[in-house]
Amino acid sequence: MPLKTVEYGSHGAQRLDAHHTRFTLWAPDAFYVSLELRDGRSLPLIPQADGWFALEIPCPAGTRYRFNIDGELEVPDPASRAQDGGLAGWSVVVDPRDYHWRHPHWKGRPWQEAVIYEVHVGAMGGYANVARHLPRLAEMGVTAIELMPLAQCQGQRNWGYDGALLYAPHDSYGSPQALKQLIDDAHGLGLMVMLDVVYNHFGPEGNYLSRYASPFFRKDSHTPWGAAIDYQRPPVRDFFIDNALMWLLEYRFDGLRLDAVHAIDDPAFLHQLAHQVRRHTAPDRHVWLTLENEFNQAGLLEKSFDAQWNDDGHNTLHVLLTGETDAYYAEFADNPTQKLARCLSQGFVFQGEDNRHGVARGEPSGHLPPSAFVLFLQNHDQIGNRAAGERLHHLCAPQALRAATALLLLSPMIPLFFMGDESAAPEPFLFFTDYTGELADAVREGRRKEFAEFSTFASPDAHSTVADPNAPETFARSRPDFRVPERGPRREMLTLYQHLLALRQQQIVPRLEGSQALGSKVLAEGAVTASWRLGDASVLHITVNLSGQSVPFVAPLAQPVLFQTPPDMTLDVQQHQRLVPYSALVSLVPPPTLSPLMESAHE
Template sequence: MTSLTVPTQHHGAHLLATEHTRFSLWAPDAKRVSVVLKTGQRLPMCPEANGWFVCEAPAPKGTRYRYRINDELDVPDPASRAQDGGIDGFSVVIDPNDYPWQHPHWKGRPWHEAVIYELHVGVLGGYAQVAKQLPRLAELGITAIELMPLAQYSGERNWGYDGALLYAPHDTYGSPQALKQLIDTAHGLGLMVIIDVVYNHFGPQGNFLPSYASAFFEEERHTPWGAGIDHGRPEVGDFFIDNALMWLLEYRADGLRLDAVHAIDNRGFLQTLATRVKQHTAPDRHVWLTVENEFNQAQLLTNDFDAQWNDDGHNILHALLTGEKEAYYADFAENSSEKLARCLSQGFIFQGQTDRRGNARGEPSDYLPASAFVLFLQNHDQIGNRALGERLHQLCPAPALHAATALLLLSPMIPLLFMGEESAAPEPFLYFTDYTGELATAVCEGRRKEFAEFTTFASNHPAEVTPDPNRRSTFDRSRPSLTPAHDDAARLNTLALYQHLLDLRHQWIIPRLQGAYSLGAQVLSAGAVAARWQMADERVLHIAVNLSDRPAPYTAPAHSELLFQSEPQLAFYLQNNHELKPYSALVSLERAHG
């Protein structure tokens, strides 16, 4: 009998030996709990202290099982490592060590080398189909793929943010071994893998915890998804932290992106998670933790987390490119050029200032390195949370977008691309689910009500044109064509631009990023900003961008090496008129003095 490593965590089913498994469930509200095998065999679980029920029994890998609560309710294992038949099927005992890693010595990459490509595994066809895209992405200059949430959810289609069984990779994407093979393949190509995780709520279907572990939640604290989660309770905090360690240790992911941590009302939990990750990962591994945080809590980026998705950066660039001023874009409509300059020089735009609702938001961030901010022009939220899922190239002038792309890919912030962005994929990315009955109706109606604040949309599009998230066609329409046809000149030109800019980033920017810091930014005119950074080799990076339709005054720095200009004629404008052409960008590297 082969001995396996016994995990320290309680939650879930863990092999103790090749034919023997320990089942553990935290069910403080239950009086009796049994393991029910697919064969019909029933294994009573022994109650232990603090609401735990435990059973050790002959059960090899591949065993299908459920838990029976109080002899009447059958539920999946909340820490199921795999599901057979989805949420309503059986949980599966797996051996976490049964994949033969081909690149076991991979240690990751330094964070400053990150060029992130966010993707949805489902719309690309599953793990095996994603793996086929990796050589193309590596050649483009991508160094990390970020997988939208993988946790098992209800139905066959979902964005992923409605996960109910957080330890089980969704069954329609492929097996746990297939996910490991995808990560292994990525490592062989020099690509990091970041997994998006959701620790602030569970999806509306398939979560049975309230029926036997009500203490998992704080009923008196309300969130957009229902009762808040009690992350401070040890059994609850460990549930999420052990999940994070599973992705990093068993699946060898290189990092995690924590969704909407502003909805986690326990900073101590977040700090403990970061500390535990550092304690359990080898010191020679590069493992990166990033967050989405509407509260702009810069202190979390000082010691605990490596970077935050900079929504402020996206929002100001989107407002300047499209002229949209509704809903949350209203916060960026006034003094937009000054706000872009603050973003480029200090990171966050909101550092304690009040938003449109009069609420103070954010903490000072000017002391943080540029690498603490993940900058993007598009992502799943910003496209999918539009009623019609339009991509940015369909909303603004192409030259302006190209100028903003130069800023994105050549600034010292960490750039993130969304799948299809690099080739101007024409397909939308819509919000999609796979619910039925009353929940499906509620989701559809709620989706249409979301856009009431966008009066322009409401006046131009009747509510019924908003795609129904539950229709299969909504999912199918969201599947991007990543490779342009050979005769599609516009898309090929976009792809060539991204390739050129990423080549420049790898050659000129990344080698100089460690220790780089801002030297400030200035407004040139409405919609035009120039920013400077001191690079690691004492050279100064200059980026001037004009997102307006009027020329902006600008004099290029002397003794500088031109890295990028939007158009060949741009140098003429600078030399003769000291102006930055409309919808243009100029990037140069000033030679070190002496």
């Protein structure tokens, strides 16, 4: 007799009550599937309709198990909730109610309050060590931490984008209970916790779906990581939607960031995932869905998703700050100042224009609110995908970085920064994995080929200087030291972050709901001024000069200065001012006063 189905949680080992567990596997290519228990028992699963196999047995939490396919291949549960011994170990039956929440009434925070701090859990020493940093982050003004992907992958060290078992938090970081405690601790301090999830591919090792569930993948479409996933099939679609619901409902994450949805390229699936998340989460709970999307699809942000990581903004600022125009930065080499002005007033830079490959990219985005865009000066990708993993403070003038940081932390867009940015951590963040044999060789060589478009690594000899991703010292070098000296550049950077975040919390955040861009204009090469009408009708002006040249500028009358760098930049009695090199001027005009500058401002 077929087993009853449930609306949520159909994949994997589902606890039915204190004594019974149902094991479910979608294996349409398999003739026979058995449940292999570590106590030596082998139990056949019962075939169901549409390629499903299932079995309900007396089975406590903590039971170790695997599936056997056709008597030939033992595999982990693709929906394993935990692994004992990594990918090659045993899947573990987990009771989702095994943690007593100390802050069960936490509802999250409004999106406009988000100040996001991205972290790699492994590089910070695991869940418990991340938790030790939470008080200082909350005190500094961070309101959300975003964890790089946690799904179980091969080895002890990995960025997380090679996940093979998407439901199982990586066992080298701590137990599922330790992850829940981290989230609970964060909520107790008023911090949201977001998770980066990868639904566009599986890692190169430890995933066996193609052996017993080949319809999981399409034969007519490929991604950079292999065959594309077939999201139109209900078992496949539900696999990812159920995973999203697990993180949000069982672990109580406050939001998800979907990695590289341009590799999913299925808006219908993405809209359905977002719909199911809204449907299953309480209406009074703040749950936020964000995207990484090279396609710049504004339509996804109109209906289903709250924000997108704005790579356009980063790339434009990087070119202006560093002068680098290699590889993907080449798209932003022409008229970068105009591109920055467009980013500040309309969000995306590319809104249908051809990219460097001659392909139209993006959709009009000027109608979206500033909060639909997550702005950053660097993140794990933009640091780690450099051959030497240098951080931005190694690449540009410190005064320029101060001005750009003011723009980042005081604009109405949602700011994000990477662990260590706040104190100019000297350590690099390198790409690291923990593979062996042929796969290690392939990853190592592939990494070197990635830098072929960068002029500094054009020669074969230069390739030998690229850090070996699999070497333990590559990971060790990527762990930031958060101890900040009492004096010096690191202390000055930390003081700047603390000051700007205090200003944001006190003066900007209470006014953000209902904000809209008023316009922007180019003052000179490297210098832009932009304004936004905030929700209470006050007007925020930000003017930055990221060039090494002074720029003529007429400041609006009666413009209260909220922040300026350098701090000794002054106005004369006629309000005439030259913006000195590497400067920022931020003002907030209370309602109903409007600045004459922005009445005539245009892009």
